[in-house]
Amino acid sequence: MASIIQFIKREKMMWLVFGFIWLKTYLFYKLGFQIQSESIYQEFLLLINPISSTILLLGLCFLIKKDKRPFGFIGVNLLATIILYANVLYYRFFNDFLTLPVLVQTSNISDVQGSIAELIRWWDALFFVDILVLVFVLMKRRQEYSFARSRVALALTVVAVGVFVVNLSLAQAERPQLLTRSFDRELLVKNIGVINYHAYDAYIQSHSKAQRAFADSSEINEIIYYTREQYREPNEEYFGLIEGKNVMVISLESLQSFVIEQTMNGEVVTPFLNELIEESIYFDHFYHQTEQGKTSDSEFVVDNSLFGRNSGAVFFTHSNNEYNALPEQLGEIGYYTSVMHANNKSFWNRDMMYLALGYERFFDIQSYDVTEENSVGWGLKDLDFFEQSIDLLKQQPEPYYTKFITLTNHFPFELDEEDRLIEEYDSYSGTLNRYFPTVRYMDHALEQFFERLKDEGMYEDTVFIMYGDHYGISSFHDRSMAMYLEKDEITDFDTVQLQRVPLIIHIPGMEGKRMDTVSGQIDLKPTMLHLLGVETEDMIYLGTDLFSDERESFVVLRNGSFVTDDYLYTSEVCYDKQTEQETDMSYCEPYFDKARQDLHYSDRVIYGDLLRFFERNE
Ligand code: GP9
Numbered sequence: 001m002a003s004i005i006q007f008i009k010r011e012k013m014m015w016l017v018f019g020f021i022w023l024k025t026y027l028f029y030k031l032g033f034q035i036q037s038e039s040i041y042q043e044f045l046l047l048i049n050p051i052s053s054t055i056l057l058l059g060l061c062f063l064i065k066k067d068k069r070p071f072g073f074i075g076v077n078l079l080a081t082i083i084l085y086a087n088v089l090y091y092r093f094f095n096d097f098l099t100l101p102v103l104v105q106t107s108n109i110s111d112v113q114g115s116i117a118e119l120i121r122w123w124d125a126l127f128f129v130d131i132l133v134l135v136f137v138l139m140k141r142r143q144e145y146s147f148a149r150s151r152v153a154l155a156l157t158v159v160a161v162g163v164f165v166v167n168l169s170l171a172q173a174e175r176p177q178l179l180t181r182s183f184d185r186e187l188l189v190k191n192i193g194v195i196n197y198h199a200y201d202a203y204i205q206s207h208s209k210a211q212r213a214f215a216d217s218s219e220i221n222e223i224i225y226y227t228r229e230q231y232r233e234p235n236e237e238y239f240g241l242i243e244g245k246n247v248m249v250i251s252l253e254s255l256q257s258f259v260i261e262q263t264m265n266g267e268v269v270t271p272f273l274n275e276l277i278e279e280s281i282y283f284d285h286f287y288h289q290t291e292q293g294k295t296s297d298s299e300f301v302v303d304n305s306l307f308g309r310n311s312g313a314v315f316f317t318h319s320n321n322e323y324n325a326l327p328e329q330l331g332e333i334g335y336y337t338s339v340m341h342a343n344n345k346s347f348w349n350r351d352m353m354y355l356a357l358g359y360e361r362f363f364d365i366q367s368y369d370v371t372e373e374n375s376v377g378w379g380l381k382d383l384d385f386f387e388q389s390i391d392l393l394k395q396q397p398e399p400y401y402t403k404f405i406t407l408t409n410h411f412p413f414e415l416d417e418e419d420r421l422i423e424e425y426d427s428y429s430g431t432l433n434r435y436f437p438t439v440r441y442m443d444h445a446l447e448q449f450f451e452r453l454k455d456e457g458m459y460e461d462t463v464f465i466m467y468g469d470h471y472g473i474s475s476f477h478d479r480s481m482a483m484y485l486e487k488d489e490i491t492d493f494d495t496v497q498l499q500r501v502p503l504i505i506h507i508p509g510m511e512g513k514r515m516d517t518v519s520g521q522i523d524l525k526p527t528m529l530h531l532l533g534v535e536t537e538d539m540i541y542l543g544t545d546l547f548s549d550e551r552e553s554f555v556v557l558r559n560g561s562f563v564t565d566d567y568l569y570t571s572e573v574c575y576d577k578q579t580e581q582e583t584d585m586s587y588c589e590p591y592f593d594k595a596r597q598d599l600h601y602s603d604r605v606i607y608g609d610l611l612r613f614f615e616r617n618e
């Protein structure tokens with residue numbers, strides 16, 4: 001104890017540097033990045049998040065010889081300052097934080113180089129003032145250092161890890177699965193600090209680099225062979241049916257099939273969609289295939305006809321891969337491709353991944369006028385989002401392929417009183433209760449959007465592909481879900497069935513039709529390409545055209561559960577769909593191989609970045 005007190009008293013220089021870095025980081029957050037907190041709790045996290053990394057780095061200085069150690073301290077300060085300052089410069093230009101690939105991507109550097117001078121402000125010099133102070137202190141007086149070096153370094157490392165664990169738990173309390181799920185860089189910086197964020201980024205990047213390095217070009221042949229085998233001829237009636245038309249893909253936030261064509265306390269939940277379905281091709285056995293990457297996973301699956309990752313988000317881990325994604329392929333046949341989504345462009349690393357997928361333009365939050373009044377929950381209300389998107393649409397050359405990502409029907413399903421068109425449900429789960437009014441609101445926003453498009457003459461020549469991106473109500477709310485569905489309980493069988501999301505393909509002028517083929521988001525890419533008249537026999541993808549006569553009803557979810565017309569397999573149990581009861585495993589066995597292989601080959605393509613070895617032979 002006495003020696004700890006002595007240590008604290010003696011290491012004045014270290015404390016000074018510690019104080020400087022801490023204060024400075026906070027000033028960087030506020031002045032450099034203009035980070036705002038939503039609550040005192042958030043502000044507290046922002047304040048404490050530099051502590052762990054600073055202690056760690058200063059601790060490591062105790063491995064340096066006594067007389068040189070003060071230089072180490074100053075070096076740490078300089079390093080932290082440079083990292084922060086580089087981020088500030090990048091932030092001023094891109095409104096985003098640096099990532100390792102960005103630093104080594106020469107294409108980006110050339111973008112930035114010319115403008116660096118413009119990004120520097122005279123008062124930035126203040127960020128470095130403390131270093132001068134330290135040099136001055138160092139010249140003034142020499143201190144005595146008498147502690148065992150490695151012991152101190154080790155002790156401080158332990159303290160740093162401890163502080164980090166506390167910091168992370170506090171952050172996770174507010175943002176569950178912060179590291180695996182929320183890949184918004186700003187969120188990470190806010191919660192765990194800039195230096196820890198960079199360490200985490202470096203870990204993620206090096207991990208996927210290693211897997212890529214071990215892959216070789218011969219592996220692609222096996223994949224080509226497998227995908228050729230899975231290829232199904234398109235249906236002549238549908239092939240090229242919408243050639244040259246504008247395509248609007250609408251990702252319907254958290255929309256599950258269990259509310260479609262249903263009522264809640266006597267109120268219709270989705271009146272507009274129900275009507276639209278009557279005039280559309282509606283798939284009622286269509287499943288989402290996402291995992292932790294949520295919306296971004298659905299985007300990935302739809303655009304690539306490959307699976308996302310089992311954990312984490314492929315948008316974050318593999319945004320440097322080669323893909324032959326749908327936007328890129330549509331670009332090749334003369335389509336203008338874009339995404340409209342009123343959120344930070346770095347959320348889910350979209351800005352980076354969209355480049356890899358070949359989107360020409362991303363209309364992010366900066367393209368929208370977002371105010372306190374027109375926002376709720378996660379941001380711009382759907383109604384205003386669609387309304388403002390009309391003008392953006394008009395700027396685009398035709399034909400275009402544009403994806404809209406809605407936001408209001410997102411957990412925790414908040415809604416302003418004036419937007420509440422139906423009452424909340426009445427169960428144990430506030431989440432499920434609030435879900436119905438927000439779904440109803442989204443339905444209303446879509447109705448208005450369609451009206452506007454019709455008024456503007458933008459409806460006739462457009463084809464609409466609308467689907468739920470992933471579940472909105474997790475198993476956590478099973479008790480209340482059972483109540484709504486009038487069931488005794490939610491079984492594993494029900495859980496899989498609840499992963500159904502609506503898919504509506506609306507082609508103006510075409511008669512309505514219901515399709516019960518068991519299918520998933522992975523099937524959309526070949527379906528859309530064939531509708532647009534693009535041959536896909538020489539492409540690599542894992543879904544099958546929804547209209548193909550040769551198609552077999554089948555979907556495998558990312559967790560390995562799968563569904564056919566008659567059977568459903570999950571958690572090592574085979575169910576008969578008709579009776580909803582367990583049945584003999586031999587009924588599910590014939591599908592095991594396909595389910596496993598689909599997931600396995602998809603993972604191999606992504607982890608090995610195998611599409612870089614692939615040329616389409618046109
Ligand atoms: C955020 C939006 C919602 O931009 O896509 O993300 P989610 O949490 O649903 O993945």
Ligand code: MN
Nearest residue numbers: 253254295469
């Ligand atoms: Mn979503």
